[in-house]
Amino acid sequence: QQPVQSPQAVILREGEDAVINCSSSKALYSVHWYRQKHGEAPVFLMILLKGGEQKGHEKISASFNEKKQQSSLYLTASQLSYSGTYFCGTASVNRDDKIIFGKGTRLHILP
Amino acid sequence: GAGVSQTPSNKVTEKGKYVELRCDPISGHTALYWYRQSLGQGPEFLIYFQGTGAADDSGLPNDRFFAVRPEGSVSTLKIQRTERGDSAVYLCASSLEGRGSYNEQFFGPGTRLTVL
Numbered sequence: 001q002q003p004v005q006s007p008q009a010v011i012l013r014e015g016e017d018a019v020i021n022c023s024s025s026k027a028l029y030s031v032h033w034y035r036q037k038h039g040e041a042p043v044f045l046m047i048l049l050k051g052g053e054q055k056g057h058e059k060i061s062a063s064f065n066e067k068k069q070q071s072s073l074y075l076t077a078s079q080l081s082y083s084g085t086y087f088c089g090t091a092s093v094n095r096d097d098k099i100i101f102g103k104g105t106r107l108h109i110l111p
Numbered sequence: 112g113a114g115v116s117q118t119p120s121n122k123v124t125e126k127g128k129y130v131e132l133r134c135d136p137i138s139g140h141t142a143l144y145w146y147r148q149s150l151g152q153g154p155e156f157l158i159y160f161q162g163t164g165a166a167d168d169s170g171l172p173n174d175r176f177f178a179v180r181p182e183g184s185v186s187t188l189k190i191q192r193t194e195r196g197d198s199a200v201y202l203c204a205s206s207l208e209g210r211g212s213y214n215e216q217f218f219g220p221g222t223r224l225t226v227l
Contacts, residue, residue, distance in 0.1 A: 002153075098159055
């Protein structure tokens with residue numbers, strides 16, 4: 001089951017904050033966040049695991065509500081380099097090794 | 112070190128033809144994933160290898176799609192009797208070990224397949 005991301009698109013001015021949400025109808029083992037710039041490969045940002053463990057870049061902040069099967073990615077004091085499409089991916093509670101990605105949230109930062 | 116590489120970067124073929132897409136993962140990575148990405152969509156899971164064996168091929172859309180990884184390193188995605196709907200960017204990713212639910216995946220630049 002594909003996770004649902006919201007919003008679909010965001011336009012910010014440099015320095016503003018944004019929150020990107022990801023929700024699933026299935027019980028989750030982990031949530032993964034990637035950023036993809038136009039014409040490039042997705043780049044890893046963070047993994048949030050059931051039980052509270054997190055792996056990823058120190059400057060990225062995210063949360064994982066296991067009971068609600070939801071995750072949020074927090075982008076604070078946005079920079080021009082944050083522009084791109086953000087994808088969340090989810091792995092089920094059965095610890096399937098495959099990740100199912102959402103449709104993405106397009107983020108555009110204006111100077 | 113070198114990242115994940117994919118060849119060719121672009122492939123244009125005619126409907127009904129056979130194509131092979133190659134992925135060379137990061138050295139030492141035992142897990143390899145194939146995804147397909149259409150415009151405006153997220154990567155769509157196709158198949159996952161742990162070593163030489165396909166651990167999960169549930170994402171392959173039909174029997175025209177097949178992938179191999181004979182020596183546990185390079186992988187080839189094979190598409191028979193291509194259709195226009197197969198046009199997409201095919202992404203390959205690798206991770207240090209299996210358990211994709213737990214580990215970071217490193218993506219290649221993709222192969223853009225266009226079926227005329």
